[in-house]
Amino acid sequence: MAKDKKVEQITDMEKDFAQWYTDICRKAELVEYASVKGFTILRPYGYAIWENMQQIMDGEFKKTGHVNVAMPVLIPESLLKKEGELVEGFAPEVAWVTMGGSEQLEERLAFRPTSETMFSDHWSRVLHSWRELPMLYNQWCSVIRWEKTTRPFLRSREFWWQEGHTIHETAEEAQAETMQQLECYADFFEKVLAIPVVRGRKTDKEKFAGAEATYTVECLMKDHKTLQGATSHYFGDKFSRAYDVTFTGRDNTLQYPFQTSWGSTTRMIGAVIMAHGDNNGLVLPPKIAPIQVIVVPVAAHKPGVTEKAEELLNRITALGLRAKADFSDNSLGWKCAQYEMKGVPVRVEIGPRDIENNSCVAVRRDNGEKTVLSLDELDTALPKLLDAVQQGLYDAALENLNSHISAASSIEEAKKLQEERGGFIKTMWCGDKECEQRMKDEGGMSSRCIPFHQEQLGETCACCGRPAKTMIYWGVAY
RNA sequence: CGGGGUGUAGCGCAGCUGGUAGCGCGCUUGGUUCGGGACCAAGAGGCCCGGAGUUCAAAUCUCCGCACUCCGACCA
Numbered sequence: 001m002a003k004d005k006k007v008e009q010i011t012d013m014e015k016d017f018a019q020w021y022t023d024i025c026r027k028a029e030l031v032e033y034a035s036v037k038g039f040t041i042l043r044p045y046g047y048a049i050w051e052n053m054q055q056i057m058d059g060e061f062k063k064t065g066h067v068n069v070a071m072p073v074l075i076p077e078s079l080l081k082k083e084g085e086l087v088e089g090f091a092p093e094v095a096w097v098t099m100g101g102s103e104q105l106e107e108r109l110a111f112r113p114t115s116e117t118m119f120s121d122h123w124s125r126v127l128h129s130w131r132e133l134p135m136l137y138n139q140w141c142s143v144i145r146w147e148k149t150t151r152p153f154l155r156s157r158e159f160w161w162q163e164g165h166t167i168h169e170t171a172e173e174a175q176a177e178t179m180q181q182l183e184c185y186a187d188f189f190e191k192v193l194a195i196p197v198v199r200g201r202k203t204d205k206e207k208f209a210g211a212e213a214t215y216t217v218e219c220l221m222k223d224h225k226t227l228q229g230a231t232s233h234y235f236g237d238k239f240s241r242a243y244d245v246t247f248t249g250r251d252n253t254l255q256y257p258f259q260t261s262w263g264s265t266t267r268m269i270g271a272v273i274m275a276h277g278d279n280n281g282l283v284l285p286p287k288i289a290p291i292q293v294i295v296v297p298v299a300a301h302k303p304g305v306t307e308k309a310e311e312l313l314n315r316i317t318a319l320g321l322r323a324k325a326d327f328s329d330n331s332l333g334w335k336c337a338q339y340e341m342k343g344v345p346v347r348v349e350i351g352p353r354d355i356e357n358n359s360c361v362a363v364r365r366d367n368g369e370k371t372v373l374s375l376d377e378l379d380t381a382l383p384k385l386l387d388a389v390q391q392g393l394y395d396a397a398l399e400n401l402n403s404h405i406s407a408a409s410s411i412e413e414a415k416k417l418q419e420e421r422g423g424f425i426k427t428m429w430c431g432d433k434e435c436e437q438r439m440k441d442e443g444g445m446s447s448r449c450i451p452f453h454q455e456q457l458g459e460t461c462a463c464c465g466r467p468a469k470t471m472i473y474w475g476v477a478y
Numbered sequence: 479c480g481g482g483g484u485g486u487a488g489c490g491c492a493g494c495u496g497g498u499a500g501c502g503c504g505c506u507u508g509g510u511u512c513g514g515g516a517c518c519a520a521g522a523g524g525c526c527c528g529g530a531g532u533u534c535a536a537a538u539c540u541c542c543g544c545a546c547u548c549c550g551a552c553c554a
Contacts (some may be wrong), residue, residue, distance in 0.1 A: 009515090018548065026489095037545065093553070114554095147553065148479060150546095159554070208554095228554065265554055298513050333514035351513055361513085478554090 010341075012279050017223040024273055025152040028282040028342050038150035038157030042266070045342065048290035049269055050160065054140060056192055056287070057162065057264070060184055066136040066164060071118040073141070074109040080117050083242040089209020090114070093145040095157075111144040116210065116235075116261055119165040120243035123257075127247050130169050133257060134177070138164040153270030154227075154478050161265035167245065167257040171236065174258035178234040181262040182215045185230035193268065194285040194393035195219045195275045196401050197229055198424065198473060200449030205436050208261075212236040218448045218473065220401045221274035224422025226448050226475035229271060230264035270478070276366075276393050282343030283365055285393050286386040293382065294339045295325035298332055298351025309350050312360065312375075316348070319379060321386070340365060345389045346382070348373075366392045405473075407457050414462060414474060415443040424448060424475050428458050428468030435463035445474040 010023035025031045030046030033039075042050060058068070074097060081087050090113045097109040112118065119137065127135070142160045150156050164181060168174040182199065189195045197217035207214035211233035219229050239245070240256035249255040276283040286292050293316050297309035309325055316323040326335050332349075339347055349361040354372075362382070363370045366389050373381045404423025408414035414425045425445065429435060436447050439462075450470050461468045 016548090022547080033546070035545090089553090143554095145553075148551085149548095149553095155553075161554080231554075263554075267554055301512070329512085331512060331514080331516055333512095333516085335514085337515050349513075353513070 010279070010281060013222065013277070014279075020277075020279075021270075021274060022152065024277055024282050024341075030269065030282075031152045036157075038147060040152055040156050040158075042160070045290060046269065049272075049284070049288055050266055052288040052290065053188075053192070053268060054162070057184075057188055058138075058140070060188065061138050061162075061164065064136070064180065064184075066138045066166075069137050069139050070141070071112070071115050071122070071139055073112055075112055075115075075117055077108050077110060079121055080110050082117065083120075083210055083239055086114075086116060086210035090145070093147060095144050095146050112141075113143055113145045114261075114263075115139065115141075115143075115163055116165065116239055116259075117243070119261075120239045120245055120259070123167055123240075124243050124245045127167070127245060127257065130247055130249050130255075133247065134166055134168040134173065136164075136166045136177075138162055151270075153267055153273070155267075159265050159267065161263050164260070164262045166260045167240070168259070169247075169249070169255075169257060171258045174236075174260050175234055178213070178215060178232045178260045178262070181260070182217065182230075182232040185232065185262070185264060186217045188264075189217055189219060189229050189268075189271075190394065192285065192287045193272055193275070194287075194390055194397060195229070195271060196394065196398045198401075198449060198451055199453075200451040200473065202231070202449055203433075203436060203447045203472070205433055206447055206449075208233045210235065210238065211261075212238065216449050218424075218475075219271055219275065220397075220404060220423055221271070221478070222277070222400065223274065224404050225478055226424060227267070227271050227274070227478045228448075229268065230262070232262035233260060235259040235261065274478075275397050277343070280337070281341035283393065284343035284345060286345040286390045289343065289345050290322060291324050291339075291342070291344045292321050292386055293323040293346045293348055294335075294344045295323060295348045295350065296332065296335050296339075297325065297327060298349050298354075300327060300329075302352050304355060305351060308355050312348065312350055312378075315378065316382060319383065321382065336363075346385055348382075364389055364392070366396070409458055409462050411439055411443045411463055414439065414445065418443065418445055418474075418476065422476070424473045426451075426455070426457065426471055426473050427462035428460060429470055429472040430461035430464055430466045431469040432461070432464065432466075435461055438463050439474055443474065444476065446477055448473045448475045448477060 010027055011019040013020040029043050032041045034041050094113055095111045098105055140162050142158050144158050147155050147157055166177050186197050186199050189197045197219050199217055202214040202216055213234045215232045217229040219227050237256035237258050239259050246254050295309055295313045297305050300306050313325040345365050347363045354360050358375050359372050362373050406417045406421055406425050408417050408425050408427050417425050440446055450472050454471050457471055
């Protein structure tokens with residue numbers, strides 16, 4: 001009976017969102033806990049999602065001239081400490097290597113929490129002339145940050161990411177790079193992950209340690225908490241000076257290059273889960289789904305069904321779609337539930353009745369809609385259906401975002417709105433760190449960003465009543 | 479790092495007024511089924527999280543660890 005199968009089901013998101021999230025991570029076979037606290041194993045299905053993300057992003061980075069490199073995983077303490085602000089920011093969460101074999105090391109070595117220092121050190125040795133600029137580097141790797149509390153994808157002690165690092169001849173060029181990469185991320189979220197974002201700048205309190213300015217794309221989850229999607233930083237020549245990176249300029253003077261860095265992580269998988277998932281499990285945007293179409297034969301024992309299903313699979317694969325067929329002897333219901341759990345965007349069913357009618361049944365994961373497709377029109381209809389799922393997910397997420405941005409004119413009002421509606425709360429702000437801290441302490445929200453799209457909501461700061469400088473978004477963040 | 483919860487078969491749990499283990503699902507084999515989580519039969523599978531104690535005897539009682547998880551603080 002279905003009742004007995006409940007152990008296989010996941011917790012309803014309305015009942016316990018956190019548990020629902022964890023259930024999906026495990027039941028959709030994305031992730032498994034490792035034997036060291038806070039470390040996770042990305043299982044084949046989870047890793048395949050990451051690979052699809054990587055492939056698309058990597059292509060975009062390369063279009064704008066970036067090249068991939070690989071830096072060492074260990075950083076000598078002395079090197080890490082050269083830039084004061086960065087060390088301070090990361091010090092509490094650095095993991096150290098102190099032994100080499102059975103020998104105590106002269107100097108302890110840090111597992112990279114981020115690689116600004118390695119890139120800077122490298123550049124200090126290889127850069128000579130303005131003619132070599134800009135250097136547009138990126139690396140795909142994992143980093144380690146000794147987090148206190150951990151959750152799959154959202155916060156783990158090791159996570160996989162890409163970190164772009166560039167140096168430029170002028171400040172303007174570096175600033176343009178920072179913005180270009182932010183826009184690259186925004187595009188990726190909206191067009192590939194189907195998650196609309198708010199673009200903006202971080203406050204000084206929230207910016208990356210050591211950065212002159214941090215820009216961010218912020219997104220909204222289904223529980224109306226916010227999540228920082230990706231960030232892009234402008235460093236000025238701060239690291240160049242700290243690490244003595246210099247070049248001879250066009251005017252034959254020694255100059256410091258201007259630097260940027262930008263990163264995005266496997267946390268994006270968490271964003272996809274929480275932006276699109278439902279009580280039947282994961283819902284994947286077709287563009288990153290490891291399996292875009294699952295072919296399910298119905299009554300496979302009947303003559304011709306398996307053959308027809310195989311033929312169908314071959315046809316779909318030939319269209320360039322990522323497809324699989326399930327010929328196992330599990331029941332139809334089991335298969336439906338299984339691929340819904342795994343978030344496969346479209347399921348195609350084919351059985352004796354369909355064969356008779358020269359058709360198949362296509363079912364959308366995002367809204368459950370079933371359509372009978374003639375096998376004659378399949379080649380055009382199926383890609384169209386996947387596009388519709390991609391768009392449908394984006395539209396729903398956009399609707400969620402737009403209906404959860406509320407304006408407030410005081411901390412009390414902001415807090416009330418946060419409790420009632422969640423999402424982003426926008427207010428005017430004087431720019432003072434103290435007011436930001438008050439919103440945290442009294443309103444329970446941190447600043448998410450100062451959006452590029454500014455609105456004039458009033459004249460005064462919602463926290464202190466003094467003249468406001470900007471509009472700012474607040475939220476409860478992951 | 480503070481506060482709560484939980485660790486028993488792959489998963490979900492029962493057993494906890496001491497006597498070294500059981501249920502459901504899953505798994506294996508055979509058969510019957512098959513348009514939304516099928517059924518029958520026969521099997522396999524357990525240093526009861528770890529370490530100390532108490533006891534003739536510990537999954538069970540006492541300490542100490544560790545892990546997972548949730549809520550805060552901090553962070554991608």
